[in-house]
Each structure stands twice: as structure tokens, then as C-alpha cells.
Amino acid sequence: MVTPPAGMDVRRVGDDGSADTGVPLVRLRRMSKRFGATYALRDVDLELRGGEVHGLVGANGSGKSTLVKILSGYHDPDPGAIAEVGGEAVDLPLRPAVLDAARIGFVHQDLGLVSELSVLENLWLTRISQMHVPLLPWRDLKRRGAEILRQYRVGLDLDASVTELSQAERALLAIARAAATVDGRLADSADDAEGRNAPGVLVLDEATVFLSAIHRELLRRIVAHVTAADGAVLVITHDLDEAVTLCDRILVLRDGRAAALVERDQADRAALAGLIVGQTVRPASVDGDRPADGLDAGSGGAVSRPVTVEVSGMSSVRHGVSDVSFRASPGEILGFAGLAGSGFDQVVSLMFGARRAEGGSLVVGDWQSPLPDLEPPAAIRAGLAYIPAGRGSEGLLLDLSVEENLLSQVSDQYLRRGFLRHRRMQARAQQLVKDFDIRCRGVEVACAELSGGNQQKVLLAKWLESRPIALLLVEPTQGIDVGARAMIWAKLRELAGSGMTIVCASSDHEELAHLATRVLVMQSGRVITEISGPTLTKTAITAACLA
């Protein structure tokens, strides 16, 4: 059982109403951010008052992370935005010095830890980079580090490397670090910290995804501790229960705009879910929008051998997937959806052997393999193709040419009498560039030169050249322009129409509603819902993810 951390007062200051008066700690007004032609954020206000827990919820792509990135000074909002910290106007983008002085501590989604360094070094990471001393006072830093971990009841070894920590322990470290920033415990010296008593702001961006119930309780105590000292906490979360129990006010974002600011007494799960998905979202699969099954196979040609792909008992503790089984049939686009950390994307990479599962098996037609033994070469031989989420890190060799990337899976086929037929390869690459509408100055330019959408087309074309019978995709249109997205969607449907089996994990629920014949929704590594037929809409998927 978790006891309240030493010296922490769990009284809620907000209860006596005193914190609602006075100047807000942070106030962001008219925040807009445009990327290209689309607004990620439009005219959103955010006000953090002393003593309050402020929630921020919304679907993927609603602008949550853009707003947080403005608050952390990473993004510069479009002109017209105004920021005030402690009642005084400050320049945008917010500078580190301003954030430091206001004691704003962040737990980012990716936690912001350097895995090769120790717990102690990570704790002091930002501070060390700002210290201008000839010798780092390690003994002092270690003593104060131990104190901080004790204070927040985080039982970690200061000398352990972050690589040795579990996901939950990493989250706790990041939380302790952010809380210590807010408390001023990471200030230049402990005396200094007590002198300045300005209340801080703790920002928790999906900090609880990896935490167990016990750890969540600990986090709640830390939150209470911050608000008790008249500080503010901003909680960005997908977990609506958490938002409802924790927050005094909740800002709901939808499509980059503020959909509502809900007060504590009006907040309940259903109301929030309704606000997040919006009342007016039309089902993406309207009649005529979707080609009839079996038609439209025209240009792609039928798949050589339609197969059923079946996964049974897929488990991996390491990648957060437990006992997932499903079957995808020829011509079907099977979608996977879920929140970050639910394992919906891992399922697809485990199917290809891109990461190693600890249990389960895969059947592709009459070929089968235990998942723990599966390696990409075997998966490829079985007829699978895998389009990963990271175009640059996992999919393409960006500093090699378009041609080399396009034909990387099939170069063996161009070997005649011991020589690669370069002219033929070039011609084929040029043909593919035309077929897939890849915009580039020539097939010999480096892929890095292409826009994200065109890179994604290269990636798709590269794998289709290997004539797969089943296609596995993760976030196939993430971060690319509308035109490329439409083209890739059309291609995927055409492929399904020609009998290919397609499994697609996406956090873009509109995409799944548009493409998939069936969607499996995951939570905590398990499939919890299956959506298909007329109920398969963007709204339904998002609602199921949040359920």
C-alpha cells in the first residue's frame, strides 16, 4: 500500500476556493499553429490557475500535442498569440529561462530520458547542461538526488542505467524529475529553492500510460502535493476516467479547436467522449465511397495466391501484447486501433518478426511459424510485406537513390549472366515512379530529397515490387499530404480488391473507417472490441479506444 510521501500535504487547496482568485500562473491566448495548409491548432486559449488540476483531452490529431509543444517552447505559434506567465507578458516561443523561472516541469510522452545515462544523470540532465562550473559537484547532486527520490517515494537506484528500467520505472523517474523541477528542488542549490517560493506548473503528457494502479496512486499524491503548494497541474490524457477523477477543469480539443471547457461538476465520461468525437462526424464509409468488393482489381492484377493470415496467442511482455489472436482473409483490410501503449501497432510489427514475440504462432496460407522464431527474411519468403511507421528509420535508406530503394527487394531478379542489368532497373524504376505518381527530379536522386508523401509512395512501391500476398502496414499515411494520402488509400483498396490480405494499424481513425472492412480495438495489449459493418465509423473507433 502506498502511503503519502513524506512531507506531502494532500489537502486540496482548490477546495476553499482561494486559488481561483488571483492571477493565473500561465495564460496562453489565441494559440494557432499551421503546418502547410492545415491548422493543427486554431485559436485555442489555455489558462492554468494556482491550485488547479487542468485536463486536456482530445482524439489523435486534435491538437493536444501541438499545444503542449507550444507550452514547452518547442513550437512557435502563429502571430497573434499572447502568452503571460505570472501575470506578465512574455515572448513567444517560450524560452527555457522563462520556463525555468516559472518552474514548469514536463513529463513528455516520450519521457525525455537518455537511456544510456544513469538515473542520477537523467535527473540532473537539464540542470547539468546549464551549470557553468569547472567541476560538477557529484557528491552534492547525488545527495540531493537521493532526497528527491525519497521525497516522491520513487524507489530507484541512482546508479542504475535507464536501459535497465522497466517502462513504468522510466515514467516514474521522469515524473519525479518534473515534480522536483516544480518544487524547485533542481534549482542551483537547495537554499535557493526555499528562498524562491513561486508555485510551479507540472505538465503530464500521457504520463500514466505505462503505470500500474499503485503507481497511479503515487502520481495522484504528487499532483495533490503540487496543487497544495498553489501550483497547477496540466494533465494530457486519453484516459477519460482519469481526467474526470483528477481534473478541476477539462479543455476538450477537436480538430485543432477548443470544443469545450468542462468544469469538474459537469464532467462525466460519456459527455467528454461525445465532445471529443463531436456530434456531427459523418460516417466515413458512405455508399459509393467504397468500391464494391471484387471490382476495381483492374490495373493491379490479381494476387498470385490469395491467403488467409492467422495469428494465434501472440504474446510479448516486452512489447505489451498479451494473447492476441485473429484471422485476416483475402481481400480484407483488417484494421488495428488503440491508444498509445495499447499494443495495436506492436501486433503488426510482431507479425513480421520486426520485433520478437515471446509466444504465439503465425499462419500464412499453408505456411506457418512460431512467432518467437520469426525473422523478416522468413516472413518475406512467406509472402509478407511490412511497411513500418518510421519511413526514415525503418523503411527507406534515405541517402540512397529512389531507384535503389524501389528495387531493393527484387535486385536478384535483375541478375543476368552474373551482371545486374542496370539499364533495365532504371527503366523499371522510372515506370514505378510514373505508376505511383512519385514526384522527384529523377530516379537517381536521394530519397531524402523527396517529400514525406512521396517517400511513403516509394516505400509502398518498393514492397509491392516483391509481389507480396499479404501486406502489413503501420501508420501508412502518417504526416503526409492529402494528395499522397488519397493515392495510398486508393492503392490499398485496389490491392484488397485484387485479393490481397491487408493488416493495417493506425492511430488515424478516419483512415481506418475509410479503409478497413473490420477493426480490432486494443487496450492494455488485448483486443477488447471488434467493429465491422455499418457501425464502423471514425466516431465508433475513437469511442471504443476510449472505452
Next chain:
Amino acid sequence: MTDTGTALVADEQAADSRAVARTRMDRAINLAERFGIFAAWIVVIVVFGAIEPSTFLTLATVRNIVGSDAVLVILGLGLILPLTAGEYDLSIASILALSSVTTAVLNANDGMPIIPAVIIGIALGAFTGLVNGVIMVYFGIESLIVTLGMSTVLGGLVLWMTNALTISGVSSGLVSAADHTIAGVPLVFVYALVLTIMLGYVLHYLPAGRRVLFVGRGREVARLSGVRVDRVRLGVMVTAGLLAGVAGVLYTGVSGSANPTAGATLLLPAFASVFLGSTTITPGRFNAWGTIVAVYFLATGTTGLELLGVSAWVEQLFYGAALIGAVIIRQLVRRRITSGPRRARVPAQATAQ
């Protein structure tokens, strides 16, 4: 047509002509990159020729350069595959010394016939490469560290085998197999040329060569594309050892003896040549033809300096500067290749995971 329409067309035409200009410019830069080294080479020859016409511009000098540096060409070729796969082999010159000394000791001291001695020398090179590769792959250790350690181990081994003395009295069969000249061209140069052609063929005309390149440019991408990355990494280290073994045996043949300290002086020139070679012929990639050209370009420079009577330390200065210069040019070339007009320059963000 409306005004805006006309303006748009004019804009497009302007853009077209700019594109043409840029393409022409690109082509010029490309040519300069690929063949600039030949121009530099001619300049070096002309300069030394003007200063030292009686000694530099002679057939003997040419023959000397061609013969003495053929071993360096082969050693450089040995480095190409590991470097293309993103691995360093710092032990390659020590492998050369090991093979050289082993063949000499077996033949001259122990009286073993030359052919088995040569085979054992070369096989030992390949085996050492295999050991490097196995340690890298199975223990997950950086090639840089493994081969740095291996290089010192081999250095010690060679001193032990030779008592730190030069081994002479090697079979004349090996000497003539290396040094015999056909139409003025020493055989060892012919071997170097043949190996250059073979490696150039592997890199350019075989799918295997592409796979090595894929591994070097993105190990994870290569793995997910079905390349057996570990097998490739092991393979390139074995090839490097094999070529170093061949170079070592020929080194013994060329000098008629085996010098236990040979390794130390050849490592840097080999790296300098390969990196300089990667800025030419197919700029941005380690390539066989670039390497052979770079070896002889650098050899021309050092020979010229020697003939001028400059002290031996200048050679070190020269090769060291060539390596650094080559790496800088290589970096510039790669930056140009990967930064196209449409690529947004994103500020590097703190990499924290």
C-alpha cells in the same frame, strides 16, 4: 487569357529555365567531383616534373610507383567492403603483417614449400577476419574496438614470431611471382588491377554488393527488408582479412623478406586512399576504381616529395592531411546528395528516448 494566367505561365517558364540551369550546374559539379582527381593528378605531375625533370619524369620512377604501391591498393580494396557496410577494420594492416611474416617464417625458417606457405598465410588472414566478425556479431561489440584490440594482439604475435627481426631468404618463386615484369609492368600491379575489377564488379553488378551498401546505410532498414545483416557484417570482415592476407603474401614477395613492422606504416595510407577514393568516380561511395586512382595519386605526391629530398616525416604529414581532407570532401558530397531543394531543414531536436 487573364493576367494572372499569363503571370503563372511566365512563372512556370522562369522556373523551367532555372531548373535547366540548375541541372546543367549539377552536371558540371558532378563531373568535377567524379574526375577532378585526375586534374589534380596532372597538376602534381606537371609541378614535380618541372622541378625535377631528370629524376621524376623517368620510367624508373613510374615503375617504382606502380610496383611498390600495388600492395597498398590491395590493402585499400580490403577496407572497401567493411567501410561500405559501416564497419571499421583497424586490424587490416596488422593482418597484412601477420600473413607476410607467417609465409616468410614457414618458408624461409621452417623450410616449408612456398605454395602451402602462401596458402596458410592467406588463410590465416581470412581466419583473423572471421574472428573479428564473430566477436562483433555474437557479442555485439563495435568493429572499431574489436579491430583496434585485434591489431595490437597481432602486432605482438608478429614480434614474437620474428623476434622483431626482418625475415629474409624467401623462395625466389614468390619473389618472381610478385615482382616479375611483363612489358615493364610488375605482376603485383596486374594482381591489384584484377582485384580492383573483381571488387568493382561485386559492388556494382552483384545484388550482394547492394546488400552490403544497404547494411551500411541503414542497418535496421536492411534488417526489415530481409537482409541477413549479421551474415553480411561477418562476410565483409572475412573478405577484408582475405584481401589483407593476399596483400601480406605479395608484400613478402615484392620485398623478398618480411618486415614485422610493416603493418604500422600501411594502415593510414590505406584509409587515406579509400576515403579519398570515395570522393571520386562514384562520389559519396567507397569504390574500387576510386581507391586505385587515389593510391597512385597519393603515391605520385609522396614520391615527388622524396625525390625533392624532403625528409621522411613529410610523407606522414601528406597522408594524414589527405585523409582529413578526403573525409571533409566526402562529408560535403554527402550533404549535397541528401539535401535536396524540397527537404525542409528541421532543427535538430534533443534526442531523448
